[in-house]
Amino acid sequence: MIEFVHPALLFVLGAVPIPFLPRSIRKAYLLLIPVLAIFAVLALQPGSYGAAQFLGQEILIAKVDKLSIVFATVFTIMALIGTVYALHLTEAGQHVAAFVYVGSALGVVFAGDYLTLYLFWEGMAFASAYLVFAQGGEKAIGAAFRYLMVHVTGGVVLLGGVVLHALASGSLLFGPIEGNIGAGAYLILAGFLLNAAVPPLNAWLTDAYPEATVTGAVFMSAFTTKTAVYVLARAFPGTELLVWLGTAMALYGVVYAVLENDCRRLLAYHIVSQVGYMVAGVGIGTEVAVNGATSHAFAHILYKALLFMGAGAVIYVTGRRKLTELGGLYRTMPLTVALYMIGAFAISAFPFFSGFVTKSMVVAAAGEDHRALVMLALTMASSGTFLHTGLKLPYYMFFGTDRGLQAREPPGNMLVAMAMAATLCVAIGVFPGPLYALLPYQVAFEPYTGAHITESLGVLMFTALGFVLFLRALDPENTISIDTDWFYRKGARAFMWFAERPLARYEKAVSDVSETAALPLLHGTARTGLRIDIHGVDAIVNGVAHAILDGGGVLRRLQTGVVTHYALAMIAGLIAAIAVFAVVWR
C-alpha cells in the first residue's frame, strides 16, 4: 500500500503523455487523472511527507493538515469540472498547461517549505500564462506578456522575502509568521497579495482573464487567487492590514463592475470583490473568520467557474463578449441561462445556494469581532455582487435588447460541466454540513435562522428594486476602465519612448563619432603598426636569421673533412696570428 500519493504529481506527470495520446483515448485519460486526484486527496492522512535536506536547509515537500486538505479537495473537483468543460478541445497544449497549472496549485497547497512553495508558485504563473497566450491575437498576447511579467516580478519579490525571512528566522519551513513582521515577511506578504489580486496589485487579473481562452479562463478563475488566499491563511492569519485591504477590495471590485462592458472582465472584477471577503476573513483571524474565508474560497471556486463557464459559452457560441453587442439570447440558450443564474444566485448569497452558507460566515465573524464598519461594507459589497453578476450581466447578456444573434446551446460537455458546478452550488447551500466538516476549525455557525434569511433577502431583493428603477443608468457603455495597469502599460510606453528616442539618439551619436573619427584613427594606427611590423621588425629579424643561416652555410662548406685542407688552414692561421702578433705587439 502506498502511503502517500502527492496529487500534484498526478497532474504534473499526468500532463506528459497528453500530446501523444490518440484523440479517442485522450478524452478518457483527461477525465481519469482528476478522478484519481480526487481519490488521492480523499485518501490523504494528515502528516508530513518528503522531508529532506537541501543546501543545508530543511525541505518538506508535503505537509497535510485540514487547511490544505479542504483546498486540495476543491482544487481537484474543479480540475475535473474544468476538464469536462474543455473536453471538446483538440489541441493538446491547453490541456497540458491546465494540468501543470492545477498540479502547481496543489504543490503550493501542500508545500511544507518556502522553496517548494516558490517552485510551484512560478510553475503556476507560467502554466496559466500559456492559457492566455493560447488565445492568440495581438490583444491576448499583449495581455499574456503583461500577466507573465507581473507574476515573475511578484515571484522575485516573494523569493527575496523568502531569503530574508530564512536568514532572519533560520528556517525555510512554511508556517504562521509570528512576532514582529520583518522586511522578509513583508516581501513575502507582498508576493502573496499580488497573487490574491489585492489593489493596487490587482490589475493583472482583470487585464488577463478576459483575454484568455474560453476554457482557460475557467481554470484561471479558480486557482491563482485561491492559492494566494490559502497561503495568506497559512502564514498571516490575524494580520490587521488584511482586514482593511480585504474590505476595500470587496468594494473596489463592485465599483469597477458597474463600469465594465466586457462580460468576463466584469466577472473578473467580482473575483477581486469576492477574494476581498476571504482576505478580510484571514485578517480577522478568529476561528470563525478563517473557517469563513476557507469555506468561501471553496464555494467561490465553484460558482465563479460556473459564471465563467456561462459567459464562456456565450462567447464560444456568438463570438462576442461586449454587453453592448449581446442580448436576447434567452430564447436560444435557456439551459445556459438557467445554469448561469444558479451561479449568480450562489455568488449573491441567496438562501439555499452556496454563497449563503459561506459568505455570511465571514460577515458574522466581522460582527463577532466588533467590526461594524467592515460588516456594513461587506454587506454593501453583497448588494453590488447581486446587482452585477445576478442582474446587470444576465440582463444585458441574455435578456434586454434582442440583437438578433445566431445562437444555440454550447456543446454537451460544456453544459455537463456547468451542471456539475451548479449541482455543487445548490448542494452546498442546502447541505452545508459536509463542507463545514472539512473546515480547519470546529464550526458552531448556523446560517439558516429566520432573521438571517429575511435580512439577506431584504438586501438582495431591494437591490433588485434599485436595479429595476435605475436600469437606464446601468446601461453598458462602449468604454474601457482605467485600473492600476495604467502605470505599467503607460510606464512601459514611456520606457520604450525613452529607449527609442533619447537613448537611441545618444547611442547613434556615439556610434557616429566612433565611425567618423575614432574608427579611421584606429584603422590608420593599425595600418602603420602593421607596416612597421612587416618592414621594420620583421625585416630585422629576417635579416639576422638570413645572416646566421648564410654564415652557417659558409661554415658548413669550410668543414671539408680533408686533413690537408685543415693543415693548410692551420698553417694559414698560424701565419696570420704571427702577422697580427708582430704588428700589435711590436
Added chain:
Amino acid sequence: MIKSIVDFFGDEAYARYRHRLFYLVLALIVVADFVVPRDHVEYLWERLPGWSAVYGFVSCVLLIFVSKFLGHQGGLMRREDYYD
C-alpha cells in the same frame, strides 16, 4: 420546463405578472422581517425590522451613481482605443 421558466423572465408577454410577483415578494420580505424572532442581536440596526431592505436599496443606488460618477467625472472610463 427550464425553457418556460426562462421565458417567463424574458418574454414581454409576462411583464405584468413579473412586476406583480416582484412587488409581492418585496412586500412579503418586509413583512417577514417584522415577524422573525431576533434572539441574538449585537448592533442597533439589527433590531430594526426592514433595515436590510433600506440598506440594500441605498447600497444599490449608491454603488450605481458613485461608480458612474467616478467613471465619467473621475476619468476612469476611456475610449476603447485608449491603450492602442
